[in-house]
Amino acid sequence: MLKEIDTYKKISGERAAEFIEDGMIIGLGSGSTVYWMMKRLGDLVAKGFKIQGVPSSNRTERWAEEFGIPLTDFGSVQSIDLAIDGADEIDNRLNLIKGGGGSLVREKIVDALADKLIIIADESKMVTTLGNFPLPVEVVPFGWEVTARNITQLGCTPTIRQKNGEIFVSDNGNYILDCQFSDISNPKQLHSSLKSLVGVVETGLFIDMAELVIVGCNEGVSIVK
Ligand SMILES: O=C[C@H](O)[C@H](O)[C@H](O)COP(=O)(O)O
Numbered sequence: 001m002l003k004e005i006d007t008y009k010k011i012s013g014e015r016a017a018e019f020i021e022d023g024m025i026i027g028l029g030s031g032s033t034v035y036w037m038m039k040r041l042g043d044l045v046a047k048g049f050k051i052q053g054v055p056s057s058n059r060t061e062r063w064a065e066e067f068g069i070p071l072t073d074f075g076s077v078q079s080i081d082l083a084i085d086g087a088d089e090i091d092n093r094l095n096l097i098k099g100g101g102g103s104l105v106r107e108k109i110v111d112a113l114a115d116k117l118i119i120i121a122d123e124s125k126m127v128t129t130l131g132n133f134p135l136p137v138e139v140v141p142f143g144w145e146v147t148a149r150n151i152t153q154l155g156c157t158p159t160i161r162q163k164n165g166e167i168f169v170s171d172n173g174n175y176i177l178d179c180q181f182s183d184i185s186n187p188k189q190l191h192s193s194l195k196s197l198v199g200v201v202e203t204g205l206f207i208d209m210a211e212l213v214i215v216g217c218n219e220g221v222s223i224v225k
Pocket residue numbers: 009029030031032033034085086087088097098099100101102103104107
């Protein structure tokens with residue numbers, strides 16, 4: 001039996017699949033909420049929908065195989081009709097923190113190419129100001145300690161992400177620094193300060209990208225634009 005939060009993720013993900021039309025190129029986000037959208041998308045494919053997906057992580061690619069979703073890549077497509085992705089925090093201007101699962105770089109590449117980005121999330125992800133969730137920043141492994149020290153100058157203490165006692169390695173072979181900023185009142189400025197540091201590959205701040213958010217909650221879903 002699903003926990004309440006997982007039920008919210010499920011209804012949000014399943015509702016997003018209703019936005020998918022036959023013939024579309026779909027950007028497939030990452031994370032446990034996206035899983036439910038992809039499961040429903042697999043049903044649409046089985047019914048005859050001719051869609052192609054562009055995956056944003058190795059895990060998403062495996063789910064696509066599992067659900068029979070045909071995949072394509074950037075060499076074959078110029079644009080993506082619709083991307084559907086999860087998030088770790090969403091503020092009231094629909095700016096996002098992403099990368100809790102470590103897929104932020106590929107997600108940003110996929111989401112940025114999409115004509116429309118729909119975010120799916122349970123209601124716990126909605127916040128007034130970003131920053132309670134530690135901001136994931138992907139960095140090159142070489143000299144990561146130097147990069148971490150430079151990030152400290154921006155007002156946070158970065159923590160190197162670990163998994164099973166080892167440093168976590170992203171799909172791109174990089175490390176993730178989780179950066180706890182108490183309050184991200186100016187996400188655009190923070191993003192550009194971080195990006196200007198040598199060694200930083202990408203930040204988990206997705207600014208002015210999401211068009212709408214489907215929030216799973218006790219009442220079903222609410223759509224935030
Ligand atoms: O790197 C991971 C992604 O940004 C996910 O979309 C995000 O962490 C949300 O994941 P979930 O749907 O599992 O809460």
